[in-house]
Amino acid sequence: MTKLHVAVFLQTAGASEVIDRVPASFSPFVLPFVIGISFFLCWITVGLIRVLYAIPASDRRKLAISLVNPKIAWKNIRDLFCDCLFHVKIWQRKPLLGYMHSSIAFGWFMLIVLGHIEVALFVPWHLSFSKGSLYYPIFYRYFIWTDPAHVTLRGSFFFFLMDFFLLYVLTGIALAVFKRFRSIVLGMRHTTKPSLADRLALYSLWLIFPLRLLAESFTADLSGGSFLTVPVNHLWHLLFGEKLYFMPVWWAYSICLGVFFAAMPFSRYMHILTEVLWILFRNAGLQPSHPRKGVAEAEIYACSSCGLCLDACPMNVQKKNLKYSSVYFIRRLRRHNERKINLIADKCLMCDKCHVLCPVGVDAPALRRAQRKTVKNALTYDYSYLSALSAPGSSVSSAENAPETETSGRGCSVPSALGSSVSFAENAPETEIFGRGGAVSSDVPRVLYFAGCMTHLTPRILRSVEELFRKAGVDWQFMDREGGICCGRPLMLAGRTDAAAELVAANKRMIEASGCDTLVLSCPICYKIFKEDYALSGIRVLHHTQFIKELVDAGRLVLSKGTDSVVYHDPCELGRGCGVYAEPRAVLSQIADLKKPSQDGDESVCCGGSLGSLTLNANDREWITSGSVKILLKASDGSPLHPDALVTACPLCLKTFNEAAPVPVKDFAEIVLEHSA
Amino acid sequence: MKNNVLIIGGGPAGMEASAQLQRLGYNVILIERESTLGGHLNRWDRLFPEGVPASEPLEALMKNMNGVKCFTDTEIQSINRLDKSFNVILSNGITVLADAVLIACGFDLFDASRKEEYGYGIYDHVITNADLEAWFQSKSDDRIDNPKRVGFVHCVGSRDEKAGCRGCSKVCCVTAVKEACEIKEAFPDAQVYCFYMDLRMFGRHYEDLYLKAQKDYGVRFIRGRVSEVSENQDRSLLVKAEDTLSSKPVQITLDLLVLMAGMRHSEAGRRIADMLNLAPEDDGFFAVRNNLTANQQARMPGLFLAGAATGPKTLPESLADARSAAAAIDHYLTDIFPQTRKLKKLVKKNG
Amino acid sequence: MVDFGFSLSPSSRIDLDEFDRKTFDRLLALEPDAKKCMECGSCSAVCTASRYTETSVRRALHALRNGCGAQAVEELKGCQFCGKCTMVCPRGINTRHLILSILKIYGAL
């Protein structure tokens, strides 16, 4: 029975249900559209070739391989649908906004696809270029005449689908128009300021679908229609009588489309296609090496200027800082406005929130770092003094402490430990300052603790970590008790990669020579670079939150639950930077009533003390800090949390919050120590 | 019978004490050497830290002087301590029998020409803080001729044993910073330098003024005392100091050098002390009974001190000191004279 | 010329008349807070690099105030850019940006 139906269905396809109303398959009104789309197609073809040419050959190879790799190909398809058409990421955060974006994107996509299917099914010969394949599917309803008496089920099915998706898009457009004026209803406090091309494209985009409705409804009695176009057609007849002049609306529709496509390369709507390329690049693992060229070009044109980064950016507690947001940074990159690009690139805190929240996955902070790298400012540096640090037998950091033969025992600093190649764990006297627990068993990892520059400004972290290590009987050594050298991350953030490499090399030499198998860090800034760029073979790199959790899990630290309530702040470099979210929470929930603030995890807001920004002044930072504190002290429903303490796991956050928060601010290690037996 | 209280010195301290004592019901006689009341306030244009015109507090002080007998252009001819009072003969021939005497003789500005190496009175463009204040008021002084480079020398005659003053004059630092800002306002293109040894921004809002001088006016503060000043052929000044923060000698050409003359004891006050056989303290200012707890009492019954007579003070400090002195005089007279005590009780009962 | 076995010795004196205001103003335009420095030395005291080599933001800025650009650049050569100085500055000067700005302007001279 079903088979029969299908057979009938297919058979009737050849029947003259649909007749070419315009024998020439052409009408002058299509010209604006044809010109617009031709320009656009040429533009993107040239652009694509340019981008592919600009990226290194190795990257091109990588891209080609990725396209045939089934795993990546599947990811590509999934990302294309989820990101480009359904805007899943926006849905997850702001459902209404997600609906708006996806209705326009997916709806329009479906209209185009279905339009082409209709042509393929009913007038397949028009798919050839000479028969107007460029515009025929778009203006299908103009060119055909449908015999109302012979409309098949299939025909009305497509009529229905086309009207359905048109309505779908129109609801999205309505929301978009509404958002322009009242963005907050859709969950956005700030929206991007459109450029001139943006406006042109935007207004034509707004008009395209109402005009399409007009055009198709005007001709609905000829070409057929469904629940939307047919009633509207009746309305027109009611209003204007028997004879309808439909040419003007088709012209208007075509002009709007033409304008839209012509303006598209210069507007934010370029992202609609570039995003596809960017997803392919991204999934192939290509990294931009220059802030504007090659991969980056695809990345910056993939930005849809949706403005989600505006609300994400912690700087935007002050309206004057809106101009430094990633969306504007990318816009400046597109316009090659060098001076302004630098200004914006230098301002950013590098908290990475805009990157994590970007629906397209544009890594603006990385682009900013790439930009910082391009600044040629004769930055001379001379780190020759570092070479003395790792030279065997040198005792730079402990010169004032003791003769070098003994420093390995009590100097508690790696450079001195390097003086003798004997492993300090066996050699060291069991002094408390050395930090070794009394019961040292062979399976205890030999731990090297690197406090980092900033931790030395917050001695309570040092003291707490030391005390916890003592309690847990950790066999450890303090790498920089007397002060070490910087990890190199601040230089990286400033785009001074070469200089950073020297610091990295010097630290690496010392760490590797120490013979440790675990490196514990208190500062997330250090942690990130040690983990990602040091390539320490055979050495586990842990932040103290992770290491302490291990000690707790192993039963070496016994914790007691208190009655205090705490709020945990995810430091940018630890959370978004390194994905360490669960460990601190797991331990904190064992010792206190862990409350959830209005924004945390991926959404955590920078404390304002970040080393990422090069130019932000103290006053602007105070704004950010107080904004961040407000967010931490309230629940997502806006009710105050009144925690007993604000806990963080970064010396910089600790010091920054400590000056602004109305509640005690503690480091993770500090509060764990308070609750340890 | 009302007690007579004689107040020597019609500067802010003397005026404030007069007004307070007058309100307390005493018969107040104020004498002033100069022809107008107000003392140094008359010669100051604006006051630190907010830049309020000096005339404002002066007018406020004047308003409360009703009923006070003021003798201007008058000095003390002689003063003798009697049993319970002072016999004072004034230069205008009047004799006053005072039950209490308040010395509010203020201070003298250090004579900057005594720091010979700075060339005050010799070089054309070296002036003092007082000269600059006078210029702010009158805008006429040949020495100030659209300067492009202006220097301020702190501690002229202060913290300088050879100049006879080991102590700090307290107000010059903030005055210099205030005047540096004012000079910048008068000559926006000028570059201003302050040569200081320590910046003593002790008072409320003083640090703000210092910050403003740095931030908004770009005043350069050089830590080091000016060692010598010479005059160039074009009459500009060659100024030498050590920049002690870099341990190097520093030299600069300036168009105007302002010497922040410090506060010295009043010579007129010293003459009165001599008449009463009162030895001054090491710094030359009047000795008080107790530097911590009896700051307004001289080392002689019935004799009181207020304002800069007992050392450098800011205007609000002088006024507070004057009010304290008035209270101390009131206590003293009530304790010493039974009829005053009775009168007070009566007033209390009826009031 | 006769060799006397001695010659004029260079002066250690800072001559503020030689001060290059234009260049310094360019620095102040980049980092206006440089004007706020009261030379307390907190920055140098915490400096990570100063433990190993002559590095001091205070001395660098001071050298610039005295018109010694080359010396300022020299003072900052060993800087590791760790940011401790910014954290401790009592007047909230963005010392890291100051360092970058100094190097940018005076490093190129």
Place this chain on the structure above:
Amino acid sequence: MIYEGKQRIWSDYQKEIPDDHYFYVRSCIRQAFFTGSEVAFLDITRNRLGKDIFESEHHTTCGGIAYHSDTIPHETVMTIVARQFALMHKYGYENYVCSCITSFGVYAETLETWREFPELQAKIAEILMKTCRLEFAKPKYIVHASDLIFKFRYQIAARAVHKLVNVRTGKPLKVVEHIGCHYSKMFPSKGVGGAEYPYVLAGMVEAWGGEVVDYPERRHCCGFGFRQYFVQANRGYSLSNTHKKFESMEPYHPDCIVTNCPGCPYFLDRWQYVIAEQTGKTYGGDGRGIPVLTYEEMAGLVMGYDPWDLGLQTHQTPVESLLDKMGIVYDEKSKYLGKGGKDLGQPAHPSCLKI
């Protein structure tokens, strides 16, 4: 510059200078460097002004050079000084006049030390008696020879043959006066006019018709500085000091420099040659340098002494430009002839400084 301001200061620093009867002590080095100066002083005061200036061959150095070079202890210097004073007393004088500024400083410092520490004075008196068998005494007045010339400046002006005036233009000569550091910088009250604006030489210049140049580095040391000069490696510092002074006075175009110290004229004179050799630069308009005179030489020229009798041919920087300006007639041929027409030989010609 406000002249009245300076006058006020000069009036503050008046020094009592007795009119007559002095015990005179010479300088160690001046007789060698400026051969005619001390002779001229004695001739002017004794023979022209009729003063009683007594000199004894028994006096020695004051010990100042050794003292300032840290080679002898303070007690030794004070004993030497005490011996000089004892000689004065022995010959019946109580006014002491010395030719040397270093000595003047040593005497002033010693007397001040004795005043502050009488026990030290007693100790020195004891040592003096033990070592020299001389009775301890202190002068009533101690003056520098330039103080005396300053005191007699108007008498000298009255007998002047030449004035410090450019005979061609009729304008006063511009004279840089340089005071030895130890004249009044240690004890301003001991010098005529004090330390900041000393008047001792300025007074002579004004009295004899010249005009004093007040240039920024006028206070600066000539560069002698004892150890700066005595150690060859340090001479660069000495030279640099002098150089600084010349650079500072150059724009004023001085006609000559007058000094009252043994070292100063020597260095201001000789270093002009060395600076010229090292930098190629000469001061003074015509490449002949700026003539440097001692106050006795200047007084001698004013009073009409023959320049070669005053020893001006021994100067490194030629003085002829000044003599020409003052209108002094001199015999070029006899410049290098000594006493009795003996040929002293000719100096070599420097490469830069014209002689």
